[in-house]
Amino acid sequence: xxxxxxxxxxxxxxxxxxxxxxxxxxxxxxxxxxxxxxxxxxxxxxxxxxxxxxxxxxxxxxxxxxxxxxxxxxxxxxxxxxxxxxxxxxxxxxxxxxxxxxxxxxxxxxxxxxxxxxxxxxxxxxxxxxxxxxxxxxxxxxxxxxxxxxxxxxxxxxxxxxxxxxxxxxxxxxxxxxxxxxxxxxxxxxxxxxxxxxxxxxxxxxxxxxxxxxxxxxxxxxxxxxxxxxxxxxxxxxxxxxxxxxxxxxxxxxxxxxxxxxxxxxxxxxxxxxxxxxxxxxxxxxxxxxxxxxxxxxxxxxxxxxxxxxxx
Numbered sequence: 001x002x003x004x005x006x007x008x009x010x011x012x013x014x015x016x017x018x019x020x021x022x023x024x025x026x027x028x029x030x031x032x033x034x035x036x037x038x039x040x041x042x043x044x045x046x047x048x049x050x051x052x053x054x055x056x057x058x059x060x061x062x063x064x065x066x067x068x069x070x071x072x073x074x075x076x077x078x079x080x081x082x083x084x085x086x087x088x089x090x091x092x093x094x095x096x097x098x099x100x101x102x103x104x105x106x107x108x109x110x111x112x113x114x115x116x117x118x119x120x121x122x123x124x125x126x127x128x129x130x131x132x133x134x135x136x137x138x139x140x141x142x143x144x145x146x147x148x149x150x151x152x153x154x155x156x157x158x159x160x161x162x163x164x165x166x167x168x169x170x171x172x173x174x175x176x177x178x179x180x181x182x183x184x185x186x187x188x189x190x191x192x193x194x195x196x197x198x199x200x201x202x203x204x205x206x207x208x209x210x211x212x213x214x215x216x217x218x219x220x221x222x223x224x225x226x227x228x229x230x231x232x233x234x235x236x237x238x239x240x241x242x243x244x245x246x247x248x249x250x251x252x253x254x255x256x257x258x259x260x261x262x263x264x265x266x267x268x269x270x271x272x273x274x275x276x277x278x279x280x281x282x283x284x285x286x287x288x289x290x291x292x293x294x295x296x297x298x299x300x301x302x303x304x305x306x307x308x309x310x311x312x
Contacts, residue, residue: 002087009081019081020117020124023074027127030070030135037063037138048199060138067135074131078124083116154304157189157206159285164190165210165234165295168203174210175293179232184249185210187234189297205305207237208285209246210295211267213254219269227286229295234285235271238306239263241278256282279308 008015040059046052097105113119164173168186171193179185187208195202215231227233235256239246244260249267255274256265263276271282283305286298 004086007081007085016082019077020121023078023082024123024127026070026074026077027124027131028070030067030074030131031127033063033066033068033070034131034134034138035063037067038141039063041138041141048197050200060142064138067131067138071128071131071135074128078116082121154205154306157300157305158192158202159189159206159297159300161297161299162290163297164290165208165287165297166190166192168207169193173294176229176232176289176295177293179210179212179295181212181214181231182251183212186237186247204238204243207245208234209237209249209256210234211249211254213268217254217268221270224270224284224286226288227284227298229288232287232295233267234287234295234297235265235267235282236285236301236305238282239278240273240280240282240307241276243307246282 009019010016037060040056040063044052044056044059046056118125165185165187166173166189168188171188171190173190174185174187187210188203189206192199192202192206210232211234212230212232215228218228218231218233220228237245237247239258239260241258241261241263244258246256246258246263246265248257248259249255250257254267256267256271258264258276258278261277263278264274265271265278265282266274270284273279273281283301283303285301287295288298290296
């Protein structure tokens, strides 16, 4: 082993006290960070404005990060500057030790407590207790946002019979003649843009991807023969794995790709999964046209959208 190198905190009481104050300062910073995260949770509430999501995430995340870093850096600084750093080697005994050995182990634990100063350094001990007590609170508050059991709420969206398909985000209705072969439209229900409440929630469930293919390429089951219109098909944009937006379309292969975990769906074959962790196809929205040539929904989705959940 290398010879032990004496630290300034081993030689000087002044440096030792300064190091103890520094450790406590990190723990107090953790307390401040955790308290600020709780404050940010209420000070920056989430609304329909996407800017509030950014502010809430930024300040809440910074508070939680400071709470964790304060504890981590403080503990490391404590160990590096105040706890004994001499290296020792001992033989390892696999069998249960004798009573003398067990008594010696207890003595070593007590010696370690004495050397680390945990029992006698009240400032460090109390600030650490405070940091550890406050740090979990922001996480507990975030868990509260998981909300109640969704029940059958994911089985219903804004789509209903006669609802026009509109462009996202403009909200302009789409005519079948506007959808050329190979084109892709990001679609929302007409009227969603005018909602005053729960706009994000409704969009998260009702977002649709519209694609036009050669009708000869479509493999449609008998029950879905009339769900498309002249090669135009509409599928939920929400991945059935963990709910990411499926927005990458490969025109040559007619595959939809989820950018999060690479789940791949075949648009020609009712969006069945051909690769990746998704366990079921994307739900299809039955569509047709109205008297003015605009694309409309025949009904809501016939199955829940998004990732599988415990009541599916």
